Amino acid sequence: MEKDRTxxxxxxxxxxxxxxxxxxxxxxxxxxxxxxxxxxxIISREYERISIIxxxxxxxxxxxxxxxxxxxxxxxxxxxxxxxxxxxxIDAEIKALEIGASDFISxxxxxxxxTPRINNLVAKREYESVRLENIKLQExxxxxxxxxxxxxxxxxxxxxFEGYGHSIRMVMGNDGLFGMFGYSSGEHRxxxxxxxxxxxxxDDRANLSNFGGDMHPFAINVRILKIDGTWLWTMITAKPIxxxxxxxxxxxVLVDISTEQKIKAELQYRAEYDQLTGxxxxxxxxxxxxxxxxxxxxxxYVLMRSNIERFKLINDLxxxxxxxxxxxxxxxxFQHAMAPLGTYGRLEGDHFAACIPQEELLINxxxxxxxxxxxxxxVKYPISVGLGLYIVDxxxxxxxxxxxxxxxxxxxxxxxxLIRYAYYDNKLRDVMVAEQEIQSEMKNALSTRQFQIxxxxxxxxxxxxxxxxxxxxxxxxxxxxxxxxxxxxxxxEQSGFIAELDYYVWEEACSYLKRRKDAGHPDFPVSVNVSRxxxxxxxxxxxxxxxxxxxxVHPTLFRIEITETAYSDNPNQLLATINALQGAGxxxxxxxxxSGYSSLNTLKDIPVDILKIDMKFLESFxxxxxxxxxxxxxxxxxxxLELAVxxxxxxxxxxxxxxxxxxxxxxxxxxxxxxxxVQDFETHIASAGSAKQDxxxxxxxxxxxxxxxMLLGNQFVDKLLGGISGGIGFYEISNSGMEIVxxxxxxxxxxxxxxxxxxxxxxxxxxxxxxDDRGMFEESCLKAAEEKTPRKIPLRIQRDDGQIAALEASIxxxxxxxxxxxxxxxxxxxxx
Numbered sequence: 001m002e003k004d005r006t007x008x009x010x011x012x013x014x015x016x017x018x019x020x021x022x023x024x025x026x027x028x029x030x031x032x033x034x035x036x037x038x039x040x041x042i043i044s045r046e047y048e049r050i051s052i053i054x055x056x057x058x059x060x061x062x063x064x065x066x067x068x069x070x071x072x073x074x075x076x077x078x079x080x081x082x083x084x085x086x087x088x089x090i091d092a093e094i095k096a097l098e099i100g101a102s103d104f105i106s107x108x109x110x111x112x113x114x115t116p117r118i119n120n121l122v123a124k125r126e127y128e129s130v131r132l133e134n135i136k137l138q139e140x141x142x143x144x145x146x147x148x149x150x151x152x153x154x155x156x157x158x159x160x161f162e163g164y165g166h167s168i169r170m171v172m173g174n175d176g177l178f179g180m181f182g183y184s185s186g187e188h189r190x191x192x193x194x195x196x197x198x199x200x201x202x203d204d205r206a207n208l209s210n211f212g213g214d215m216h217p218f219a220i221n222v223r224i225l226k227i228d229g230t231w232l233w234t235m236i237t238a239k240p241i242x243x244x245x246x247x248x249x250x251x252x253v254l255v256d257i258s259t260e261q262k263i264k265a266e267l268q269y270r271a272e273y274d275q276l277t278g279x280x281x282x283x284x285x286x287x288x289x290x291x292x293x294x295x296x297x298x299x300x301y302v303l304m305r306s307n308i309e310r311f312k313l314i315n316d317l318x319x320x321x322x323x324x325x326x327x328x329x330x331x332x333x334f335q336h337a338m339a340p341l342g343t344y345g346r347l348e349g350d351h352f353a354a355c356i357p358q359e360e361l362l363i364n365x366x367x368x369x370x371x372x373x374x375x376x377x378x379v380k381y382p383i384s385v386g387l388g389l390y391i392v393d394x395x396x397x398x399x400x401x402x403x404x405x406x407x408x409x410x411x412x413x414x415x416x417x418l419i420r421y422a423y424y425d426n427k428l429r430d431v432m433v434a435e436q437e438i439q440s441e442m443k444n445a446l447s448t449r450q451f452q453i454x455x456x457x458x459x460x461x462x463x464x465x466x467x468x469x470x471x472x473x474x475x476x477x478x479x480x481x482x483x484x485x486x487x488x489x490x491x492x493e494q495s496g497f498i499a500e501l502d503y504y505v506w507e508e509a510c511s512y513l514k515r516r517k518d519a520g521h522p523d524f525p526v527s528v529n530v531s532r533x534x535x536x537x538x539x540x541x542x543x544x545x546x547x548x549x550x551x552x553v554h555p556t557l558f559r560i561e562i563t564e565t566a567y568s569d570n571p572n573q574l575l576a577t578i579n580a581l582q583g584a585g586x587x588x589x590x591x592x593x594x595s596g597y598s599s600l601n602t603l604k605d606i607p608v609d610i611l612k613i614d615m616k617f618l619e620s621f622x623x624x625x626x627x628x629x630x631x632x633x634x635x636x637x638x639x640x641l642e643l644a645v646x647x648x649x650x651x652x653x654x655x656x657x658x659x660x661x662x663x664x665x666x667x668x669x670x671x672x673x674x675x676x677x678v679q680d681f682e683t684h685i686a687s688a689g690s691a692k693q694d695x696x697x698x699x700x701x702x703x704x705x706x707x708x709x710m711l712l713g714n715q716f717v718d719k720l721l722g723g724i725s726g727g728i729g730f731y732e733i734s735n736s737g738m739e740i741v742x743x744x745x746x747x748x749x750x751x752x753x754x755x756x757x758x759x760x761x762x763x764x765x766x767x768x769x770x771x772d773d774r775g776m777f778e779e780s781c782l783k784a785a786e787e788k789t790p791r792k793i794p795l796r797i798q799r800d801d802g803q804i805a806a807l808e809a810s811i812x813x814x815x816x817x818x819x820x821x822x823x824x825x826x827x828x829x830x831x832x
Contacts, residue, residue, distance in 0.1 A: 003029045005122055006049045010039040010067065011056040011085065013539060016107070020054055023111045024118065034496060036062025040070055047077055051122050054105070056085045057092055058573055060536045065099060070316070072100035081121040157254030161211060161238065164248070166197045168211045177254055180234075182227035199225040211238065211250060221257065233257045274346040276324060277331035285345030286399040289355045292343055293395035301342070301392040302358045303399075305406035306330070309384040309417070311350040318381065326350075326383060333373055337366060353403055358391065367420055386413050387421040408432055438488050442497050445475060446504060452476055453508045454675040455526065457685060458646055458668040461660045466685045468525040470561070470648075470668065471509045472675045473501065493531060502534045506544065510551035510558065512678055517552065524685070527559035527589055535562060536573055541580045555585030561612070563591050571605065582607060589646070593634070603641075610644045613664075632662045639663065640817070727751065727827040731765060732820045733785050738765045738778075741822065750807065750827050752799030770796035770804060780811055785821035788813040794830070806830045 033039035057064035157177035201223035342356035388410025650669030727747035
């Protein structure tokens with residue numbers, strides 16, 4: 001049965017969409033969207049047939065609030081009722097109502113509740129539509145009464161006809177109509193009213209049969225007799241406006257089509273040129289480029305295709321008018337740069353194309369012109385235009401295919417703001433074909449268990465044994481063999497299939513842990529990765545808890561790895577999910593720490609248990625002092641925050657020794673072991689033994705522990721230090737050296753330092769002590785830390801200006817900060 005109503009369901013959870021489809025499938029045509037971006041594209045295309053929208057608020061890529069805002073901003077979309085899937089959060093519901101939501105429904109969906117709510121809203125919309133149509137008809141009736149008054153003030157021929165076929169007569173006409181045929185006011189006009197058919201050319205009178213029964217608008221071309229005896233080709237466009245008991249009236253416009261050439265030219269222009277920019281449209285560009293190839297068979301050409309980075313975002317932020325301005329600027333640039341050389345046109349949206357002789361291509365010059373043009377425009381947004389280039393070596397290939405190949409090159413630089421053009425080659429084509437093969441095979445591969453988990457052990461340096469492991473995934477293809485993750489993971493992320501693979505890996509990991517438990521093996525924690533898409537799944541917490549309970553896995557053995565870059569997408573939702581997981585006992589690892597733009601800020605906001613240091617630091621630490629210093633600082637900072645640290649990507653003994661020396665005990669990398677299948681992993685850890693499963697940071701006794709927050713950022717301590725007349729400093733000391741934690745202002749004065757020179761001495765305090773006194777000072781500090789007893793010694797320091805100052809130093813044990821002792825030392829200046 002044909003359904004008149006259409007329901008759009010927008011939800012990133014397939015199960016939710018399936019439930020709603022089942023409830024409404026008999027009454028509605030169902031359209032589904034898996035996220036906000038897909039929903040916006042469907043709405044812009046199908047809005048005329050969509051009766052109502054059910055919209056989830058929490059989705060990847062674009063959430064429900066953004067979708068709702070876009071719908072309600074556009075007048076032609078705003079009338080579509082939008083029902084929100086409630087999250088039970090009152091602030092979210094209020095926000096949705098303020099934006100324009102029509103109603104809410106809650107999960108789990110009860111058809112007895114949701115069905116009448118949806119149907120009532122649709123019925124209300126349909127009733128309103130009918131009411132507005134009736135008002136429109138009433139207004140048209142009123143307008144008819146005013147037509148006569150308006151007729152004579154409107155230029156051109158306008159008339160109202162009455163009757164059928166050859167018997168039609170004109171009941172009203174304006175001065176413009178009679179002027180077309182040479183009749184002055186009142187002169188011989190009766191023939192139009194009494195016998196209109198008689199002034200229509202005999203060969204054309206058959207066309208008058210259109211004035212008749214079917215009540216549809218129509219247009220006819222006829223010749224009408226002018227007062228001077230000549231015939232004027234006239235197009236009559238008529239629309240029925242009133243149906244009486246015996247007659248039909250037609251509102252008609254009569255146009256002199258002796259100017260038909262002008263009309264044809266206008267129509268041809270519309271068919272060949274883009275209406276917004278005035279340059280060739282897609283079809284004309286294809287045709288003109290083909291003709292150019294034929295006219296110049298010996299010329300080597302290059303075809304380029306351009307698009308604007310994040311153009312949809314520009315439209316959303318600044319409006320369609322601003323977007324149109326940008327498109328016109330691009331068209332103008334192409335017109336001035338390409339017109340004398342070859343062809344150019346607008347293909348669609350923000351995609352333009354041009355084809356010129358290869359020898360004329362000056363890509364850097366073109367990019368510079370684009371940058372200069374936008375720098376002087378009124379567009380207050382950084383515009384980045386990418387170019388995909390295809391060298392035409394076979395002009396028999398359809399131009400459309402050439403554009404597709406240029407587009408393939410263009411896609412390789414999407415999002416890469418420092419690379420603004422790329423060439424197509426067969427290698428690129430092979431890559432694209434390979435990606436398409438992966439997409440076509442991925443679902444079957446999952447269902448046939450071609451994906452296998454591999455485990456890479458994480459070693460404890462102090463014990464030399466595995467302490468935990470990371471669960472990784474490998475695709476073992478029956479024909480192609482091992483497909484590396486970097487070949488399929490990015491494709492899965494783009495398609496959204498990564499969420500299904502995530503769940504598969506989690507379940508395989510739980511199954512593995514259960515088998516170990518059933519075999520009587522000791523507990524061994526593993527960590528699993530969670531993709532961005534899965535992180536923003538509103539059911540993530542429930543899915544993980546359900547899985548671990550199903551297999552009897554304790555939460556502490558099932559660790560969750562997230563990347564810090566995922567935090568920027570939707571921090572509030574991510575924090576809520578992490579807090580829930582931590583509350584249930586699941587440890588949270590921040591993977592690739594240091595790879596984001598604001599790592600410290602992210603660490604401040606996200607409650608994690610373990611840091612995994614990005615391997616990029618290890619790649620350069622042996623050749624860069626800064627890299628080593630950063631690693632040291634990260635490990636120390638983590639210990640201050642009572643976080644465990646894992647360094648991944650470790651490949652050399654030098655790296656292991658360095659990490660061990662700075663207090664990083666947990667190490668993952670090829671130096672110890674590569675990722676391996678489950679059976680090999682079991683053999684590996686059985687032979688290596690396993691370390692005690694403890695990722696806690698070794699902390700001093702509570703009574704000895706220094707409160708780092710108080711020491712570094714307490715207002716009372718700030719005032720106390722500022723009020724002391726002598727110099728005072730807090731130091732961390734170990735057998736390997738002594739570093740300053742903080743000092744007061746008087747310390748700078750006594751030592752002859754400023755903040756710049758202070759930084760040079762803060763890492764190695766002993767260097768600032770006079771050489772003859774250095775050994776005594778170091779010994780006194782070490783004994784004070786070891787014996788926890790105060791000491792007072794005279795010593796000399798050598799200031800930056802070369803002067804030697806005599807001081808009295810009072811050294812007191814203050815407590816412990818992680819594995820290091822903290823000393824408080826006061827300095828009073830004495831005479832040399």
